[in-house]
């Protein structure tokens with residue numbers, strides 16, 4: 398429950414909308430029950446007046462019926478507007494909140510979780526929170542108020558009928574929901590878990606579809622999806638069976654409750670304690686009250702799944718950032734020399750990647766880092782970008798990296814990562830990420846220096862050509878050069894190039910290297926590469942080897 402309150406606290410900016418929706422829901426329930434009650438009383442009174450010939454003022458009750466009917470209809474419309482507005486506002490707020498919590502976790506923490514599952518959590522779990530308000534809080538609050546108000550209303554004429562009604566409403570609204578909750582707890586939790594695994598497996602299967610076909614492993618992946626989906630359906634069937642039992646229980650409680658009110662009120666009519674029209678009124682009112690409490694079992698049935706979604710969201714949101722930010726960040730360094738001193742790093746205690754690693758790149762110097770695959774070259778880049786914590790000392794312009802803010806460090810470094818990511822937009826939009834304020838001429842120059850001009854000029858849409866999702870509409874070499882143009886546009890004092898010419902043919906590589914040599918003069922440059930041609934860009938090559 399604490400988790401639910403935490404999520405509600407996050408959404409506190411939308412409490413007025415949520416409260417307005419609840420008030421309107423209660424108003425509609427009250428209008429509906431009173432409409433039934435007054436109508437029943439009115440019809441019965443008219444009948445009595447007709448048979449006895451007694452005078453009866455029908456103006457007031459008929460006006461009340463019309464007023465209540467209008468209130469019920471308009472109120473229902475406004476309630477739908479307010480509750481859905483509240484639901485969507487809460488969702489929008491939680492999405493932004495979660496994104497802000499996730500951002501500092503990238504990339505080190507998020508890589509531990511499957512990509513599909515992270516995306517699934519962001520979408521499905523946050524979407525599930527829509528039901529937290531609309532399908533859980535709203536019916537519970539409205540049902541609770543309905544039980545108390547209905548009991549108080551009936552007690553005006555008959556305390557014993559009110560007592561019986563209260564017990565029956567309590568059984569339908571609280572007793573049954575508790576049973577429903579018990580029935581839904583386990584299957585609800587397991588459904589959310591299985592749905593997460595299913596999303597992850599399907600996403601992975603689609604992303605790696607080509608490899609699965611080539612390896613002839615599609616059947617195995619399909620069997621995995623099949624198994625997960627069968628288990629998910631079984632849990633959902635258990636949930637639905639629980640729902641059916643509680644629905645039937647609710648109807649039974651309603652029937653028994655109304656019958657009991659009828660029996661008690663009939664005795665009171667026979668004893669002359671209650672008028673006949675009032676009996677009809679109490680009967681119709683009791684039936685309407687059960688209708689109002691009818692949403693409570695379903696609400697509690699949804700609760701375990703919503704709680705599981707909240708638990709998973711908070712687990713992700715509460716993950717500690719892999720690299721703590723300094724309480725008071727040091728001022729930005731004046732120069733851009735890089736020094737690694739006795740640096741150590743390991744993903745797991747038994748698997749050290751760097752041990753007593755030393756490296757110097759003087760300000761304005763150019764060093765190539767070379768070593769066998771898996772020796773930790775990209776790890777050096779990640780440490781320099783403050784994506785990973787480290788032992789020993791790493792300084793930028795003489796200031797320890799730990800004392801600088803992560804964003805400030807990354808603002809000083811233009812990077813071409815080993816696996817650059819292209820966003821689903823145009824070539825221009827992807828390049829402009831390096832410097833959104835850049836002029837067209839700067840973009841053109843970056844395109845030329847990344848050896849992209851010839852290719853881009855040959856495209857019908859030129860720089861406005863879409864690159865597809867994740868760069869699926871461009872080749873690996875083109876994607877890398879787009880990332881290079883993006884880094885050149887950023888024009889930071891430090892250049893960090895991780896395999897900048899990987900995937901390029903010899904001629905293009907020579908053109909890129911010649912243009913780069915021109916562009917990076919005066920910058921501090923660290924180039925990570927296996928390729929001898931990249932070594933030509935550096936004044937010094939630093940070789941290193943695997944520590945294990």
Ligand SMILES: Nc1ncnc2c1ncn2[C@@H]1O[C@H](COP(=O)(O)OP(=O)(O)OP(=O)(O)O)[C@@H](O)[C@H]1O
Nearest residue numbers: 508744750768769770771772773774775776777815
């Ligand atoms: N997230 C991770 N969890 C565990 N081990 C990892 C992780 N990322 C990398 N490693 C391991 O850390 C070691 C160094 O990886 P790194 O990517 O830095 O090597 P590299 O020298 O850049 O290799 P390459 O030249 O092939 O790109 C490798 O043994 C790799 O298997």
